[in-house]
Amino acid sequence: MPKKENSISEYELQRQANIAKNQALLKELQLSAASTGLAAKATKSTRPAPSSSRKRQSASRVKVEDTGPRRTSSRLKGIEADSAVAKRKAEDEHEALRAAEQLKRQRRSGDLRLGDMVVAGQDWDQSGNWLRNVGRGRPYERTFGAEDVKQTSDKDLRELREKMSSLELWQGVEPARIKITPERIYSMGFHPTEDKALVFAGDKLGNLGLFDASQTLSSGTTNADEEDDEEAEEPTPAITTFKTHTRTISTILFAPDQPSNVFTASYDSSIRKLDLAAGLSTEIYAPADSSDDAPISGLAIPPTDPHMLYFTTLEGAFGMHDTRTSSTTPPTTLLQMSEKKIGGFSVHPLHPHLLATASLDRTLKLWDLRALKGRGNARRPAMVAQHESRLSISHAAFNAAGQIATSSYDDTIKLHNIQNCGDWAAGHELSDEEFAPATIIPHNNQTGRWVTILRPHWQARPTDVGGGVQRFVIGNMNRFVDVYAGDGQQLAQLGGDGITAVPAVAVFHDRMDWVAAGTASGKLALWM
Numbered sequence: 147m148p149k150k151e152n153s154i155s156e157y158e159l160q161r162q163a164n165i166a167k168n169q170a171l172l173k174e175l176q177l178s179a180a181s182t183g184l185a186a187k188a189t190k191s192t193r194p195a196p197s198s199s200r201k202r203q204s205a206s207r208v209k210v211e212d213t214g215p216r217r218t219s220s221r222l223k224g225i226e227a228d229s230a231v232a233k234r235k236a237e238d239e240h241e242a243l244r245a246a247e248q249l250k251r252q253r254r255s256g257d258l259r260l261g262d263m264v265v266a267g268q269d270w271d272q273s274g275n276w277l278r279n280v281g282r283g284r285p286y287e288r289t290f291g292a293e294d295v296k297q298t299s300d301k302d303l304r305e306l307r308e309k310m311s312s313l314e315l316w317q318g319v320e321p322a323r324i325k326i327t328p329e330r331i332y333s334m335g336f337h338p339t340e341d342k343a344l345v346f347a348g349d350k351l352g353n354l355g356l357f358d359a360s361q362t363l364s365s366g367t368t369n370a371d372e373e374d375d376e377e378a379e380e381p382t383p384a385i386t387t388f389k390t391h392t393r394t395i396s397t398i399l400f401a402p403d404q405p406s407n408v409f410t411a412s413y414d415s416s417i418r419k420l421d422l423a424a425g426l427s428t429e430i431y432a433p434a435d436s437s438d439d440a441p442i443s444g445l446a447i448p449p450t451d452p453h454m455l456y457f458t459t460l461e462g463a464f465g466m467h468d469t470r471t472s473s474t475t476p477p478t479t480l481l482q483m484s485e486k487k488i489g490g491f492s493v494h495p496l497h498p499h500l501l502a503t504a505s506l507d508r509t510l511k512l513w514d515l516r517a518l519k520g521r522g523n524a525r526r527p528a529m530v531a532q533h534e535s536r537l538s539i540s541h542a543a544f545n546a547a548g549q550i551a552t553s554s555y556d557d558t559i560k561l562h563n564i565q566n567c568g569d570w571a572a573g574h575e576l577s578d579e580e581f582a583p584a585t586i587i588p589h590n591n592q593t594g595r596w597v598t599i600l601r602p603h604w605q606a607r608p609t610d611v612g613g614g615v616q617r618f619v620i621g622n623m624n625r626f627v628d629v630y631a632g633d634g635q636q637l638a639q640l641g642g643d644g645i646t647a648v649p650a651v652a653v654f655h656d657r658m659d660w661v662a663a664g665t666a667s668g669k670l671a672l673w674m
Contacts, residue, residue: 253392253414255436258427263388265328265353287624290639303635306615310629310638313659313673316343318363320644321671324383326355331664332598335398336655338405343655343674345662348395352412354420356386357670390418390427397445403452411457413441417467431455431467431478444491448498458503460487464513464526481526483513490541490601494548497568501527502550504539510552510562512581517573531576533562533583540591541601545616549632551602553591553620559602561585561634585634590623597623597666598650602630605654619661621650627663627673640673 295307315321327349337344343359363381391412401407401419408420409430416432433440441460448454455467462484468477486506494500501513510533517528537555544550548564560583564576591600604618616632625645629638640661649663649671661673 253412253416253429253432253436255416255429255432257429258390259425263390263427265387265389288626288639288641289622289624290628290636294636295638298635302615303631306617306631307637310617310659313638313640313661315642315644316359316672316674318359318361319381319383321642321669322644322646323380324357324385324670324672325668326357326385326664326670327353327387327668329353329668330596330598330666331651331668331670332394333396333398333410334651334653334662334664335400335408336653336658336660336662338400338656340655340658343658343660343662343672345670345672346398346408347651347664347668347670348391348398348410348412349668350394352389352391352393352395352414354388354390354395354398354408354410355668355670356388357383357672359672359674388420388427390420391416393441396441396443399445399447401452402447402449409445409447409455411442411445413443413460415440415442417442417445417455417457419469430469431457431465443488446491446493448493449495450498456491456493456501458483458488458491462486462488462505464488464491464501464503481518482523483511483526489539489599490543492542492544492550494544494564494567495546495606496548500544500564500567502542502544504542504552506538508535508538509533510535510539510542510550510560512550512564512576514570514573528573530570530574531581533560533578533581535560540599543602543604543618545604545618545632546606547616547632549616551604551618553589553600553602555591557589557591559587559589559620559630561587561632587630587634589620589628592623593648593650597648598664600650603653605659606656609657617654619652619654619663621648621652621663623648625649627652627661627671629661642671642673645671 292311295311296304298304298307316324326345326347329349329351331347331349333348335346337346341360345357345359347355347357349355361384363383390410391414393413395410395412397409397411399409401409406421406423408422409417410420411417415438417430418427419430420427440463442457443460444458446456448456453469455465455469457465457467459465462482464481464483466479466481470477483503484505484507488503488505491501491503493502499515501515503511503513505511511529512531513527514530515527518525519528520526535552535554535556535558539552539554542550542552548567550562550564552560552562554560562581563584589600593599600621600623602618602620604616608614608617617629617637618632619627619629622628622639625641625648627640627649628636629640630636645665647665647667647669649665652661652663654661659674663671665671
C-alpha cells in the first residue's frame with residue numbers, strides 16, 4: 147500500500163521528540179537557575195514615550211551604575227563544566243558576591259558631613275533652619291470613639307479624654323504624602339523644642355529622616371505648553387533624609403544638655419552623634435574589631451550623667467559607655483544580662499540606677515546597677531525583680547512615677563507599679579506578688595513580619611489638664627494610635643483620612659500634646 151504524501155517519517159518523529167525533550171530540559175534549567183538566584187534579569191519591554199504629564203518624573207530619574215561583581219560565561223572562556231577550574235571559578239564568584247553584600251552592611255566609621263549623607267531633600271538649609279524658633283485606604287473599625295469619651299463620672303478624666311481626642315492630623319497634606327524615610331520606620335523621636343514639631347525617624351536601612359511641621363506648603367504650577375485639562379501639582383512637604391547608618395536605626399535620642407545633638411543607635415553595632423548645628427555625624431561607640439557584629443537594640447542617657455550612654459544588644463548584653471575619653475579607664479563596660487536578645491529597655495527617670503529589660507526569653511527583669519555580682523564574663527547587676535509572660539515581651543518603658551509599661555506577644559499591655567523605690571537599699575529584692583502587674587490591658591500586638599513591633603511610649607513631662615496625669619501611646623493594628631493613662635484608662639484613639647498603613651511606631655513629645663507615628667512604608671502621621 148503506497149504511503150500518503152502527508153505522512154510523517156520515523157526520522158521526523160524522532161527529530162520532534164528530541165526537540166520536545168530539549169525544550170523541557172531547557173525549561174527545567176531556567177527554573178533551577180531562577181530558584182538559586184542565577185537567572186538573568188528580564189529585559190525591559192518597549193513602552194510608549196511618556197506623556198507630557200509624566201515628563202518631569204522621568205526627567206528626574208537618574209541611572210544608577212551597578213558596581214557589584216558580575217558573572218562571566220565559562221563556556222566562552224573554554225572552561226569545561228564540572229571541572230576543577232569551573233568549581234574554583236564558581237567559588238570565587240560566590241565569595242565576591244558575599245563580600246559585596248557584606249560591604250553594604252559594613253558600618254561607616256569616622257566623622258561624616260551632612261552634605262555627604264543627604265539621600266533626599268537636596269535643598270536642605272545648611273545653616274540648620276530646623277533649630278530656628280526652636281489612593282486612600284479604608285479606615286478600620288474604631289474600638290474607642292466619641293461616645294466613649296464622656297462615659298465617666300470623673301471630671302478630670304473626661305476633660306483629658308476630650309483634649310486628647312481633639313488632636314487632629316497635620317493639615318499640610320495627607321499622611322500618604324509625608325514619606326519621611328525610604329524604607330520601613332523602626333524608631334522615631336520629637337526634638338524637645340516646644341516652638342514647633344520637629345520629627346526624626348530612622349528606618350531599616352539606616353536612613354534618618356527629618357520633618358519640620360512649621361513649613362508652609364504652596365501648590366505647584368504647570369507649564370503653559372502642557373495640556374489645559376492637566377491639574378496643578380499637589381504640594382509636597384520638604385523632607386530631608388540622611389544616610390547615617392548601614393543597618394536598622396533602633397533608637398533616636400536627644401542629648402539633655404545639648405538638644406542640637408542627636409544620638410542614634412543601630413543594628414550595624416554603632417552609636418553615632420549627629421550635631422545639627424555643626425552639620426557633623428560622629429561615631430561615639432562601636433566594637434573595637436570592625437568585624438564584630440553586635441546589633442544595638444536600645445539606647446538611654448541617664449539624667450544624672452549626660453556623658454554616659456546605656457545600651458543593650460540583640461545578643462543579650464548591656465553596655466555602659468562614657469563619651470569622655472580616658473587613657474586609664476576603659477570607656478565601655480559590657481555585662482551579659484540575658485542568653486537571648488534584649489528587645490527593649492529603659493531606666494527610671496528619677497532613679498537611673500534602676501533598669502528594666504524586656505527579653506525574648508519572655509521575662510521582664512528589674513536590675514539595680516549599684517550592686518554588681520559575679521566576676522569576668524558572668525559579672526552583671528543584681529536582678530531585684532522578675533515577671534514572666536506567656537510569650538516574648540517586646541519592650542519595657544519607665545515613667546517618672548515609677549511605672550513600667552510592657553507590650554507582649556500575648557496580646558497584652560501590662561503596667562507594673564514600683565512604690566518607694568527611692569528608699570531601697572542597693573540590691574533590694576521584690577517578691578513576685580510585689581512585682582506583679584497592677585493593670586493588664588488587652589491589646590492586639592500581632593504585628594507579623596512586615597509591621598514594626600508595637601511599643602508603648604510615655605510622655606516624659608505631662609503638665610496640662612489632669613494635673614500631669616501619666617499617659618502613653620502605642621500603635622493599633624486597625625490603623626490607629628491608642629492613648630492610655632497610667633491607670634489603664636483609654637484616653638483617645640487617634641486616626642484620620644489618608645492613613646493607609648498601620649502607624650506602628652508611635653511617640654509622644656516630651657511636654658506638648660503632639661503625637662507622631664510611622665508606618666512600614668516610611669510614611670509619617672502627625673497629630674497636633
